[in-house]
Amino acid sequence: MIALGINQISKAALQRLPTYVTYLKSLPADAPDHISATAIAAALGLGEVQVRKDLAAATTGGRPKVGYVVKNLIKELDQFLGFNSLSEAVLVGCGKMGRAVLDYRGFSCYGLKIVAGFDIDPALVGSSSSGKKILPMQKLKGVCTCNNIRLAVIAVPEDQAQAVCDELVACGIRGIMNIAPVHLNVPAGVVVRYENLAIEMALLAGQVETRFQEERLVK
Amino acid sequence: MIALGINQISKAALQRLPTYVTYLKSLPADAPDHISATAIAAALGLGEVQVRKDLAAATTGGRPKVGYVVKNLIKELDQFLGFNSLSEAVLVGCGKMGRAVLDYRGFSCYGLKIVAGFDIDPALVGSSSSGKKILPMQKLKGVCTCNNIRLAVIAVPEDQAQAVCDELVACGIRGIMNIAPVHLNVPAGVVVRYENLAIEMALLAGQVETRFQEERLVK
Missing domain, CATH: 3.40.50.720 (NAD(P)-binding Rossmann-like Domain)
Structure with missing residues (x-):
């Protein structure tokens, strides 16, 4: 099942989700059961707030101070991304x-x-x-x-x-x-x-142009 | 110049804009100076409302009963799409x-x-x-x-x-x-x-799934 929610998450977040899954699955068998957003962010070079937001959009989320249960997080991400039903x-x-x-x-x-x-x-x-x-x-x-x-x-x-x-x-x-x-x-x-x-390239060119104009206004 | 506005138009509309340009440029030299959204819609097999909306997003628009000045419309669309500055x-x-x-x-x-x-x-x-x-x-x-x-x-x-x-x-x-x-x-x-x-495919699959579920609810 590709979750209904997949249309409610940003593409940038969707882009990052497989990175989380790959990382979580690569953790050694004797790693702790729980992991924090801080630890995931540090390992992947991402912002902590971004990690928290991404995971909240795709899963039931972690708990304050405790973090996420690794195996549940993998399971929920797999389900969200449709790994389980081709x-x-x-x-x-x-x-x-x-x-x-x-x-x-x-x-x-x-x-x-x-x-x-x-x-x-x-x-x-x-x-x-x-x-x-x-x-x-x-x-x-x-x-x-x-x-x-x-x-x-x-x-x-x-x-x-x-x-x-x-x-x-x-x-x-x-x-x-x-x-x-x-x-x-x-x-x-x-x-x-x-x-x-x-x-997509035209939109990119438009975004770059907008940035240039904003920078000119600031100067 | 790719207009600032390019980021404010839908991708579906952006997809259609070159079709309008190609059609307008293909009109014979002795065609009338003006053209209506109705005529453009009929020629391209599109909805009239859609044509009107697309052109309003990218140009200064037509006038009621008179329609669009063909050569101005081409010029504005070319400019919007960045034809004029690579x-x-x-x-x-x-x-x-x-x-x-x-x-x-x-x-x-x-x-x-x-x-x-x-x-x-x-x-x-x-x-x-x-x-x-x-x-x-x-x-x-x-x-x-x-x-x-x-x-x-x-x-x-x-x-x-x-x-x-x-x-x-x-x-x-x-x-x-x-x-x-x-x-x-x-x-x-x-x-x-x-x-x-x-x-993009995952989002498409999600949309199709949503449609199926909506249809099931209706039944």
Whole structure:
């Protein structure tokens, strides 16, 4: 289960949660049962307040002076991040970006797995990338329905994205991560998230510009 | 100039803005001087209210019954999106994901350009991807300072990301897009954005789960 709460936590905090889990799981077997936010913060080079806030958003929290029970904290973080129940997804479009996503190893930290890639290009079909097969589009419906898959990534060229989107919806997909830089029309009940690196970069450029202007005002 | 306002508009709207620009620029030379939100919405298969809202967020807007002056609308959208003053960036880490980003063609829609990639791997250095050279790390400082570059993308393995980040900051970089799935510590005045596809997918899975639960409640 990916907890409902995952949408109520900041992305920066989500980014840090797997770091906490990795650290907590790396503690020696004879380490104390409890750990403080101060100790976690010191070990990871983070602020104490930030650690406390992050853990409060994802778990039932620690107790003053006592801290967190390590094994409970691991269990709650694992549950929050969906380690305990894998969400599977398919990916359509195995060009450079698509294959980079197929190969991306960060998904498992969040209980996610891309089971296969799909493409119309016969030159790509039949090969595999990081152990994941690239299958022809004809197999999309079978793979999605047999495995009850609800999530998909679209990484096709923008002029093909809407057609692929329609096909995915017909295969029972309910959540789409769209990497193609184009708006998609979907029926009610289907969620689309846009992953557009250019937009993220533009927002970054805007933030840097804002900082510069603020600094100029201070001077 | 990327307008200050770019941080105050939704990502979904930002996603649609280049579509408006492309459409408006494709209108024939003898088309009327004015255009209505209704006409734009119909041409692009979008909702009228959405078009009106998107354009209001990025431009000074149209006038009731008259609509928008096409050439002014294009000018304002271009300015908003930063077409008129290119922001340049460097990219460090030219593995699969890094090269996919180097090759990504969506940046120009938002007035962005990645000028070069950098890597420590001698096998990659000297080659080029989509016409962009992959240079050795020793050239990073020179390229950044000579071109007054303030933005960078980090696409190195996570255990090298902090060291690369420190180096970029020393080169005068003020905004970092971090694709490595790891938290970065930066001095005050430097902005980091995290581009973590796994987090976006986890949020998508959470949204889909929420929808399912809401539907169950309705039934």
